[in-house]
Amino acid sequence: MTAVLVAALAVALMVLRWDDANKVAVVVSALAAVAAVGVGVWAASSGTRPSGSGSPRVSRSGSATAGRGGRAVSGIADRSGSLPGEARVDRSGDARTGDDGDAVSGISRG
Template identity: 45%
Template sequence: MTARRVVIVVTGLAVAATGGLLAMTKSSWTATVLSALAAVAAVGVAVWAALPGSSSRPETSIRVSGSGPARSGPGGSANTGLTGPVTGLRGSMDVERSGAADASDGGNASSGINLT
């Protein structure tokens, strides 16, 4: 069971126990009882939200092999390997025998992995 699930279960039990204890008091305290239940639930949800969640995205292996050459023009970019965002990246990346990347005209070139 993950830490997030444990926190939600404990929060539910704490709200139920608090409600049970406060139900034994005077019924004229309804607003106080409801406020106490909401406070206990809010603390539990805050702890739950602060814990890191598990990503539903599976790990993915990316492999680039034997790519051809690439040449960039002025202000352009060329990549013979792998280019992509680093955010949300899960899994492994492998670039083998990538082609030549030429930026002799003033652009940017990469023959490996270029994470943005």
């Protein structure tokens, strides 16, 4: 569809006189700028979540190791409790920690 529009615009600009072609080019440029701003606003308002359910998913995350007093999470760590939807972890790896540490293989909230 885009290729057809570009080809039609190119033909129109070649056929028209210079003054008319200039006016058409200005109008097309203005419309493209407004469309670009609209797409930018739409993209910013939709957030950075991937398409689909909007629920975070982790699969085959591998292992996590923390030192003494540290925290190891092999999966999802949601300290704020603000994850959208229902979080899901499949086949997370091992989580290991030293003395006085915290290890979670799956989902850690809080």
